[in-house]
Amino acid sequence: MPAEIDFLLGDTLDPYPAAEVLVLGLGNCLIEDEGVGVAAIEYLMHHYDFPDEVELLDGGTSGMGLLDDLRNREHVIVLDAVRTGHKPGELVVLKDAQVPAFFRSKVSPHQLALSDVLAVLTLTNEQPGKISVIGVEPVSLKTRVGLSSLVSRQLKPMVEEVILQLSDAGYIVTEKPETSQKQDYYPKQVGM
Amino acid sequence: MSKRIVVDPMTRIEGHLRVDCEIDGGKVTKAWSSGQMWRGIELILQGRDPRDAWVVTQRICGVCTTVHAIASVRAVENALKLEVPLNAQYIRNMIITAHGVHDHIVHFYHLSALDWVDIVSALKADPKKASAIAQSLSDWPMNSAQHFKEVQAKLSKFVSSGQLGVFASGYWGHAAMKLPPEINLIAAAHYFQALDYQRKVNQIVSILGSKTPHIQNLAVGGVANAINMNSQSTLTLERLSFIKNIIDEMGDFVNKVYMVDVAAIGAMYADWTKYGAGITNYLSVPDLPIDTKGTQFELPGGYIKNGDLSTFKQITNYEDAYFEGGVKESVKHAWYKDNKGPLHPYDGVTIPEYTDFQDNGKYSWVKAPTFYDERAQVGPLANVLAMVAAGHEPSKRHLTRMLDMVGSVAKTKIPVAALHSTIGRHAARAVRTAVIHESLGHQWQLLMDNIGKGDYTTFNPPVFPKEEVRGFGYHEAPRGVLSHWIVIKDGKIANYQCVVPSTWNASPRDETDKPGPYEASLLDNPIADPEKPLEVIRTIHSFDPCLACAIHMVDTEKQELVRVHAVGAQCGVSF
DSSP: OOHHHHHHHOOOOOSSOOOSEEEEEESOTTBGGGGHHHHHHHHHHHHEEOOTTEEEEEEETOSGGGHHHHTTOSEEEEEEEEESSSOTTOEEEEOTTHHHHHHTOOOSTTOOOHHHHHHHHHHTTOOOSEEEEEEEOOSOOOSBSSOOHHHHTTHHHHHHHHHHHHHHTTOOOEEOOGGGOOSOOSSOOOOO | OOEEEEEOOSOSTTOOEEEEEEEETTEEEEEEEEEOSOOOHHHHHTTSOGGGHHHHHTTSOSSSHHHHHHHHHHHHHHHHTOOOOHHHHHHHHHHHHHHHHHHHHIIIIIIIGGGTOOTTGGGGOOHHHHHHHHHHHOOOTTOOHHHHHHHHHHHHHHHHHTOOGGGTTSOTTOTTOOOOHHHHHHHHHHHHHHHHHHHHHHHHHHHHHSSSSSOOOEETTEEOOOBOTTOTTSBOHHHHHHHHHHHHHHHHHIIIIIHHHHHHHHHHTGGGGSSOOOOOOEEOOOEEEOSSSSOOEEEOEEEEETTEEEEEEEEOSTTOHHHHHHEEEEOTTBTBOOOSSSBOGGGOOOOBOOOOOOTTSOOBSSOEEEETTBOOBOSHHHHHHHHHHTTOHHHHHHHHHHHHHHHHHHTSOOOGGGGSSHHHHHHHHHHHHHHHHHHHHHHHHHHHHHHHTTOOOOBOOOOOOSSOEEEEEEEEETTEEEEEEEEEETTEEEEEEEEOHHHHHHOOOOTTOOOOHHHHHHTTOBOSOTTSOHHHHHHHHTTOOOOSOOOOOEEOSOOOOEEEEETTOOOOEEO
16 A cells, blocks of 8 residues: 555544464355355354454455455464365365465455455555465365355364464464353354 | 357345346347245244344345345334434435445445456556556546556466456456457556545444344444544544544545546446346335435435436325335246236235246246236336436536546447446446445534534334324435335234345346347347357346345355257256
């Protein structure tokens, strides 16, 4: 972003200052295994406590709406359903040099998906320092809330990979006490 | 010889739209719009608690999360005849208008401007000349030669490094690109500025909705925001002041940049006022309720026939029988079991029956809605025309300003009729942005005044009867009329149908084989190069396509974007 814009907008107070690390769950939880990234975020939120430097976000199927959330992060960990040619239900972890190739796929003229949002952030020099992808190959994509049994068995390994990556970077994640855990992940219960 | 081109997928994040065109003599002679994915979301809702419906429906789409949530709570409230406290209406209205401003700015600058603006050409611009042009159109402070020079240097760096990123797939140098380099540079600079402003205005949705992309503050009967001017965990004076600052900043961008850019670009593509009209029956609904019952609205809506504003019939309230009775959906050309002709949404049946793509039979997952058996276009153009027909002062004022600006650049008088076109839809969207931005400020003031009177109520608890009740909720969303229809029995959802804006616009032929708005708008569009059908993309993008069924899986396999082949032959060109 040009310094001129920053100056013009001024230092209005930002109610949500960005954490260093963003763990971003993506997907549509109405389309079975498509929602695995969102389910993993819910699992993490319900079972673990995170330090202030780590933010968890259920990004759903947003594209451009995530621009603000992805700006100026040191590390973004993306959780999503992926198609990389592995077997259905397999866990896929992509790091460092594997990631750019993964996001290179260009899908449609002028429509912004995650890869495009990252490209926009490159233009404004606000791209994340590092991106990793923790994905699961989908087994079934029917219109239904909930994961296939094969994919739901990958939630735990997916989540453990997140915690491993965070602890490797020096962030301490602690498990919540058993009693405060909730078993149902989504859709969220409406609090009244 | 006629050629057939297939553009697939036309959008990504919001599902899959496939558009087929037959091209003969350099123009489109036939078109088909096909939704390539079955929603079936309604089936998920059956048997659920109606209070949870909005949580599920806002997952239908990644772009329109907020709008489905709003339409859903309104449908349930309508079924229960539940009044909504004033504060809740104002807070919802602020979320609606802030989301709308955000959505329209993103659509113009980041999703469709590059159909008209040639980024590579901007490198040849003279920044001083660009600055002089920009300053002759607007007193926006960030139109300096220095700023344009910096933007140009940045673009040049990206182009020379081969890292075009988001700009990589543009049709640079296409014969249909007509803007002078200086205008391209101005637009490119504003593309970057818009990134920042869309982010700003979205903060209002974040603050009031507690979270984006999926807001969490709604409830059937009101909102979950507690108002207490002194408590940090609630909606405080500090937060409301922060919101007011953003509203003021956004006004400058909308009126001095977005409106002006659309006018200038529109004037230079004046030939595009001749293409893309399509269906000129326009449907929109009133929005921003300012009473508890939904009988008074800040923004009017209604139905206009054949583009004639004198035919305008107003839709007046949440019980409106004219709206409720007018909507039907046909599945004659959609992949569903055909039953007894077009059905009202309360009686809607959604049983999939896939046949393959049949040019004269079934070819889409989208149903074909009609309003009193006529095809209707929805969206900002429909909304602006209705508001003007209803005599809404801010709409008339902003539209007049837009037409005057276009006229002064094009050096000719621009009639309202020019809006019935591809470029007209962009102009109407900019006008609507200015209108709803003004409403955002007004709703903020109404909220402050009401809190000032000591009213802190934000929620009326719903009560569900044993017997069956029905209701509908509508919302004038960024892409047009959105309606949710619900049947509740014994406190559970018995039937649920969403008639989304893109159902109206992207639908296939109807019961009497009349084409839908996308299909009709493509007819006679010029096509300079069938292998680079930029003109098709321009017209479809002018509707702000969104197929409300987002699938978001990251796919590393390269997808084919455009297939071109001679009719009846299998050979093709793909890229």
